[in-house]
Amino acid sequence: MRYITVFILSLIFWLLLTFKLTVPNIIVGAVASLICSLIFTRFFISNVYKLLQPHRYFWFIIYLVVFIWECIKANLDVAYRVLHPAMPIRPGIVKVKTTLKSDLAKTLLANSITMTPGTITVDIIDDYLYIHWIYVRSEDPEVYTGLITGAFEKYIKRIIE
Amino acid sequence: MIVYWLCFILFLVGLYGVITRRNLVKIAISLSIMEFSTFLFFALVGYIDGGVAPIVDPADPVKVYVDPLPQALVLTAIVIGLATTSMLMAVIIRLYRKYGTFDIREIKNLRG
Amino acid sequence: MKGMTLIVKKTTQLIAGMVFMYGIYIIVHGHLTPGGGFAGGVVIAGSFILLILAFGSDFLNLVKEESGSTLYENLAILVVLFLAVSGLLFGTRVFFLNWFPKGTVGQLVSAGMLPLYNIFVGIEVAASILTIFLALIIFKEEISE
Amino acid sequence: MELAISVIVGLMILGALYAIHAKDLLSAVIASGIVGYGLVICFLLLKAPDLAIVQIVVETITLIIMVAVVFDSSREESFSKPDTQGYVSAITAVFLIIVLFYFFKISVSALDVFGESTLRMAGPYIEGATEKTGSANLVTGVVFDFRGYDTLGEATVLVTAVLGVLTILRLKGKK
Numbered sequence: 001m002r003y004i005t006v007f008i009l010s011l012i013f014w015l016l017l018t019f020k021l022t023v024p025n026i027i028v029g030a031v032a033s034l035i036c037s038l039i040f041t042r043f044f045i046s047n048v049y050k051l052l053q054p055h056r057y058f059w060f061i062i063y064l065v066v067f068i069w070e071c072i073k074a075n076l077d078v079a080y081r082v083l084h085p086a087m088p089i090r091p092g093i094v095k096v097k098t099t100l101k102s103d104l105a106k107t108l109l110a111n112s113i114t115m116t117p118g119t120i121t122v123d124i125i126d127d128y129l130y131i132h133w134i135y136v137r138s139e140d141p142e143v144y145t146g147l148i149t150g151a152f153e154k155y156i157k158r159i160i161e
Numbered sequence: 162m163i164v165y166w167l168c169f170i171l172f173l174v175g176l177y178g179v180i181t182r183r184n185l186v187k188i189a190i191s192l193s194i195m196e197f198s199t200f201l202f203f204a205l206v207g208y209i210d211g212g213v214a215p216i217v218d219p220a221d222p223v224k225v226y227v228d229p230l231p232q233a234l235v236l237t238a239i240v241i242g243l244a245t246t247s248m249l250m251a252v253i254i255r256l257y258r259k260y261g262t263f264d265i266r267e268i269k270n271l272r273g
Numbered sequence: 274m275k276g277m278t279l280i281v282k283k284t285t286q287l288i289a290g291m292v293f294m295y296g297i298y299i300i301v302h303g304h305l306t307p308g309g310g311f312a313g314g315v316v317i318a319g320s321f322i323l324l325i326l327a328f329g330s331d332f333l334n335l336v337k338e339e340s341g342s343t344l345y346e347n348l349a350i351l352v353v354l355f356l357a358v359s360g361l362l363f364g365t366r367v368f369f370l371n372w373f374p375k376g377t378v379g380q381l382v383s384a385g386m387l388p389l390y391n392i393f394v395g396i397e398v399a400a401s402i403l404t405i406f407l408a409l410i411i412f413k414e415e416i417s418e
Numbered sequence: 419m420e421l422a423i424s425v426i427v428g429l430m431i432l433g434a435l436y437a438i439h440a441k442d443l444l445s446a447v448i449a450s451g452i453v454g455y456g457l458v459i460c461f462l463l464l465k466a467p468d469l470a471i472v473q474i475v476v477e478t479i480t481l482i483i484m485v486a487v488v489f490d491s492s493r494e495e496s497f498s499k500p501d502t503q504g505y506v507s508a509i510t511a512v513f514l515i516i517v518l519f520y521f522f523k524i525s526v527s528a529l530d531v532f533g534e535s536t537l538r539m540a541g542p543y544i545e546g547a548t549e550k551t552g553s554a555n556l557v558t559g560v561v562f563d564f565r566g567y568d569t570l571g572e573a574t575v576l577v578t579a580v581l582g583v584l585t586i587l588r589l590k591g592k593k
């Protein structure tokens with residue numbers, strides 16, 4: 001099952017690269033995808049059945065909208081801090097506990113946090129994310145956990161777990 | 162013309178590094194800088210104003226192409242450069258394990 | 274050698290296959306678009322190096338044995354030599370004779386034997402660069418033990 | 419076009435000078451990356467996409483190998499007082515540079531002006547090349563058809579280099 005998934009994903013990637021639907025192209029792509037699936041399947045994500053459940057894609061689209069909105073807000077915030085003559089920054093590293101269980105979900109959360117300006121994920125150790133923040137708004141763990149991961153976490157849980 | 166001169170100066174910088182530096186890693190870096198300047202010189206010689214990259218489109222034949230011969234020579238030379246650099250690195254890491262230093266003059270004095 | 278953090282590992286799992294497919298694309302389309310055996314071979318070696326760097330050398334059990342990639346490399350250069358010699362059998366006394374039917378310019382299957390040369394030179398370059406990298410990794414591990 | 423390439427080559431010269439004179443070996447290695455990646459941009463501006471693809475990947479792998487060599491060594495370059503040998507090598511370098519400068523000044527006048535290459539040697543490789551080789555990419559046609567011997571020799575050099583690396587690094591052999 002995992003082999004077939006990797007095969008189909010590689011073939012789709014090949015067709016997007018070449019963008020031609022001729023017979024030799026598809027044959028060459030199929031052979032290349034076969035080699036790719038034989039080599040790289042054991043490094044691929046383990047639970048591929050979730051790729052077939054359509055409601056996850058629905059939540060993913062909603063998550064994209066939420067993410068872009070958060071991104072715009074963070075952009076304006078960072079632009080304000082940069083352009084302000086007094087430079088009101090208060091940088092620091094905070095330790096955030098996440099409720100997500102799977103590794104892929106943690107990675108998606110970390111990448112989302114890194115993509116929004118102002119926050120950068122430094123490391124993940126077990127359930128804790130170490131995040132560098134340009135303006136540490138509060139030092140209470142519950143408050144800053146809600147501020148940083150609150151917008152993303154529930155959608156990511158619906159997408160991946 | 163000034164591009165040729167700058168390319169030559171890049172070569173001279175690499176030569177200066179090879180002669181005067183005592184650290185083996187820096188000598189390897191200087192050698193690769195000399196390599197790069199040579200590649201750049203070949204690519205500069207083959208360039209033509211208004212030419213396009215040497216890929217023929219059968220539907221739309223363009224008259225002027227950039228010279229493909231220096232590009233083919235440089236193409237093989239780049240991969241050979243990688244091979245020689247990694248071989249140099251292998252020698253350097255061996256010497257470091259044996260003598261514990263990158264300094265070429267100390268290695269010469271040690272005579273191990 | 275230890276692996277990197279969780280973020281790098283998970284991203285590598287998703288990306289490595291794509292890098293590999295991109296290398297094959299560059300090799301196979303070498304006679305139509307920029308690229309060819311050298312570029313694609315280095316990209317394929319890069320995908321394996323990415324895996325080894327991200328997961329650490331313990332994760333791949335092929336790391337302790339670099340003879341496999343050396344075997345591929347020698348086989349590939351033998352095939353290139355054989356293809357070059359095969360012109361002698363079918364044509365006049367010309368080394369590197371392109372005796373395959375040429376096809377129309379711009380199609381994927383065209384240019385006679387050039388795609389075959391591309392493919393095998395690609396395998397050769399990928400295997401040799403991977404071998405050099407594995408030799409360095411194994412050497413450093415043996416030193417640190 | 420000439421101006422843009424001149425600016426990039428100037429940056430490459432600065433990067434090379436820093437790489438040669440840096441105190442920390444790791445920063446020297448990373449500064450040498452300026453030269454390699456600047457070369458990629460030069461290739462792209464000079465209409466050589468094949469070379470750009472090869473160079474960008476090769477430079478990355480070279481940097482990985484160099485960092486792997488440098489990373490767990492002492493890294494600090496030991497600066498001692500310049501002795502007579504150092505002066506002798508510096509004088510040699512200056513002398514050699516002056517001589518090479520003179521020769522290049524003579525030989526550069528024989529080159530064509532930049533951008534007006536007259537295609538003396540490339541004429542037979544371009545005219546009718548697509549009919550002869552069937553390849554749309556002229557560089558691939560030259561590499562594998564017209565100059566196949568070069569490619570074979572290159573592959574041989576690569577195999578020899580790999581054998582050399584294995585011989586040097588695996589002296590102990592399997593126990």
